[in-house]
Amino acid sequence: MSTSKxxxxxxxxxxxxxxxxxxxxxxxxxxxxxxxxxxxYHFQIPVRMDDGSVKVFRGYRVQHNDAxxxxxxxxxxxxxxxxxxxxxxxxxxxxxxxxxxxPLGGGKGGIICDPHDLSPREQEGxxxxxxxxxxxxxxxxxxxxxxxVMTSPQHMxxxxxxxxxxxxxxxxxxxTGKPVGMGGSxxxxxxxxxxxxxxxREALRELDLDPADTTASVxxxxxxxxxxxxxxxxxxxxTLCVSCWDQRDQASYAYxxxxxxxxxxxxxxxxxxxxxxxxxxxxxxxxxxxxDAWLDREVxxxxxxxxxxxxxxESVQRISQQVKVVAEGANGPTTPxxxxxxxxxxxxxxxxxxxxxxxxxxSYFEQVQSNQxxxxxxxxxxxxxDLKMTAAFHDVHDVAxxxxxxxxxxxxxxxxxxxxxxxxxxxxx
Numbered sequence: 001m002s003t004s005k006x007x008x009x010x011x012x013x014x015x016x017x018x019x020x021x022x023x024x025x026x027x028x029x030x031x032x033x034x035x036x037x038x039x040x041y042h043f044q045i046p047v048r049m050d051d052g053s054v055k056v057f058r059g060y061r062v063q064h065n066d067a068x069x070x071x072x073x074x075x076x077x078x079x080x081x082x083x084x085x086x087x088x089x090x091x092x093x094x095x096x097x098x099x100x101x102x103p104l105g106g107g108k109g110g111i112i113c114d115p116h117d118l119s120p121r122e123q124e125g126x127x128x129x130x131x132x133x134x135x136x137x138x139x140x141x142x143x144x145x146x147x148x149v150m151t152s153p154q155h156m157x158x159x160x161x162x163x164x165x166x167x168x169x170x171x172x173x174x175x176t177g178k179p180v181g182m183g184g185s186x187x188x189x190x191x192x193x194x195x196x197x198x199x200x201r202e203a204l205r206e207l208d209l210d211p212a213d214t215t216a217s218v219x220x221x222x223x224x225x226x227x228x229x230x231x232x233x234x235x236x237x238x239t240l241c242v243s244c245w246d247q248r249d250q251a252s253y254a255y256x257x258x259x260x261x262x263x264x265x266x267x268x269x270x271x272x273x274x275x276x277x278x279x280x281x282x283x284x285x286x287x288x289x290x291x292d293a294w295l296d297r298e299v300x301x302x303x304x305x306x307x308x309x310x311x312x313x314e315s316v317q318r319i320s321q322q323v324k325v326v327a328e329g330a331n332g333p334t335t336p337x338x339x340x341x342x343x344x345x346x347x348x349x350x351x352x353x354x355x356x357x358x359x360x361x362x363s364y365f366e367q368v369q370s371n372q373x374x375x376x377x378x379x380x381x382x383x384x385x386d387l388k389m390t391a392a393f394h395d396v397h398d399v400a401x402x403x404x405x406x407x408x409x410x411x412x413x414x415x416x417x418x419x420x421x422x423x424x425x426x427x428x429x
Contacts, residue, residue, distance in 0.1 A: 007309050009088035009332055016336070017091070020412035023405075029429040030420045037064045037090055041137060042083065045111065045129035050119050057113050057126060061134045063143055064090035064106040067422035070141055071107030072097055072360055072367075074148025074177075075130070075155075077123075081110040085308075092331055093360065095415035096353035100392050102364040105419075107143050109134075115150050116247055116273065127158040135166045140173035140371060146363050147177035149307070150273060157182055172370035176363040185366035187381030193227025194382065195358015196303065196329045198389040199350050201235060203325055206397065207348060209300070212236025217297040219243045220306035221266065222274035224329045224356065228303055229263050237301070242266065243294035244306075247275050252291025255281050298322050305329030313337035319347075328352035343406055351408040353415070354396055361388050 014035050021031050041061045049055050060083060063071045073093040076086075086108045094106025111130060115123055131138075138145060147156055156177045163174050172183030180186055204211055214237050218225050221244040229239050238260040245252045255261065255276055265284055269277040282288055295302070295311075296318040304310050308331055316338035326342060327350040328334060334342070334349070342349050362385055369375045376384075400410035423429045 007335075008084050009308055010084035010091075012332065012336060013088040013091045016408075016412065017416065020409055020416055023409065024413055024417060026416065026420055027429065030423060033423060033429055034065060034094075034416065034419060037062045037087055038066065039063050040083075040087070041134050043133040045126060045133060047122060047125040047129055049122055057111050057129075059109070059111045059130050059133060060086045061109040061137065061143070061145075062086045062090040062107060063137075064108075065094045065419060065423075066105035066143075067419055067426055067428065068098060068105050069103040070105065071143035072104040072146070072363060073107040073109065074146045075109040075111070075151055075159075076148040077111050077113050077115045077126070077150040077155075079112060079114040081112045086110050089331055092353050094419055095412065096357045096360055097364075098415035098418040099354050099396065099411050100357035100361045100388060101395075101418075102361055102388075104144070104360070104364060107145070108148075109145055110148075123155065124158050127155050128162040131159045131162040132166070135163055138174065139163070139167075140171055140367070144173070144363070144367055145175050146359075152272075153177055153179040153184060172373075173367050176366040176370075178366070178370075183366075183370045185362060185369055185381055186376065186378035187385065188362050188366055189223065190227045190230075190382070191362030191385055192224045192356050192359035193229075193305075193329065194231050195361065195385060195389045196224065196228045196305070196327050196350075196355045197231040197235070198358065198386050199355050199393045200232070200301065200325065200327045202390060202393045202397075203327070203348055203350055207324060209324070210236070214238075214300040215240050215260075215298075216301040216303055217241040217243075217294045217299045218303040218305055219294050219310060219333075220274065220304070220330065221270060221276055222305070224359075225274075225303065225305035226263070226267065228305060228329055229261075233263060239263070240299055241294045241297045242276070243291050244274055244276055245291075246278055247271070247273065249278070253278055254289040254291055254293035255286040256289055256293065256297065257286055261286075292318070295319055301325045301327065303327050303329050304333035306333070308332035309335060311335065311338040311342075313341070316341045323347055325350070328355045331356065339406075339408065349407055350393075351411045354392060354407070354411045357392060358385055358389055361385055
């Protein structure tokens with residue numbers, strides 16, 4: 001949720017779509033249908049606060065396209081949430097589901113709030129209020145929400161419970177990202193971060209690079225980045241820098257060690273929102289730098305795993321000449337202007353809706369398990385995830401090679417082609 005002047009994620013999402021739609025000669029009817037959401041819900045959520053007052057929050061659910069199956073996408077809690085952010089993310093979810101080849105469409109939701117400032121009881125009220133507003137418009141066969149920025153398995157469980165109260169039954173498949181034991185899937189916590197590294201591993205193979213000979217710098221230290229670092233380290237890689245937001249200082253800092261970070265020691269001093277304790281990090285020997293310093297480290301790989309609009313025309317100039325790969329763990333972290341610079345420098349970019357599709361793929365696995373009431377072991381989940389992500393990477397890379405286009409354009413070609421075909425087959429266009 002960037003507040004940068006003039007930045008509109010939905011305008012960028014539409015521009016990306018328009019550019020690729022032209023290249024694949026998509027017909028006008030399909031263009032008009034796919035460049036905007038099918039439907040949107042904007043609503044007010046009144047919550048009784050702990051002090052007895054009532055505060056009204058703004059909520060959203062946007063369903064971009066469901067030609068290939070029920071809509072799928074997370075719910076964000078963020079003080080800078082906007083309707084256009086949700087629209088853009090819902091569109092990107094459509095492409096993400098298609099590129100990962102899971103039979104789902106794209107949706108996204110959010111509430112304008114800062115959960116740091118809300119008690120657990122107030123957060124529960126928000127979750128239940130959100131569901132009450134859209135209970136007729138979401139569910140196992142319509143639209144399946146999931147966690148996103150600053151939402152958790154507990155939030156999903158409150159939402160599921162409210163949905164089941166309203167509909168009078170058990171519907172664990174109405175939402176994903178639930179706790180294991182309450183309809184959640186093993187492996188879901190690791191899925192997005194691991195998925196990023198499954199695609200990174202394949203990119204390094206194409207570039208003839210051994211992961212053990214590479215170093216990385218990461219933005220974000222939430223769920224995605226922590227598990228991406230974990231698997232990257234298992235492959236032999238070394239992370240030199242992590243950047244994240246400090247809630248107490250209302251600023252971001254980069255934590256750098258030339259010999260490489262110790263993932264577990266950083267996890268031990270990190271709060272539930274992915275914020276690292278700056279004082280304790282300094283005691284452990286980390287150099288504390290400005291939050292943007294993750295960009296200019298002398299590393300081979302950059303992993304933006306925070307929010308959108310982080311690699312811009314200005315910030316991309318800071319990237320070291322050593323960088324060979326950018327794997328986008330976040331949604332929409334790179335502006336078109338920055339993307340052009342990365343292409344000029346011949347940096348291999350794994351686009352967001354391919355790189356971070358592990359989350360929605362495992363959400364699909366959870367949905368299948370919940371609807372069947374039959375749950376898989378963690379090894380089964382992760383091996384299926386690896387197969388899906390590896391296949392998706394090579395589908396996109398093959399198109400990139402054959403059409404001589406960047407990976408981002410190739411991913412759009414694969415995804416838009418699948419969704420447009422589903423719309424045509426249904427007789428919508």
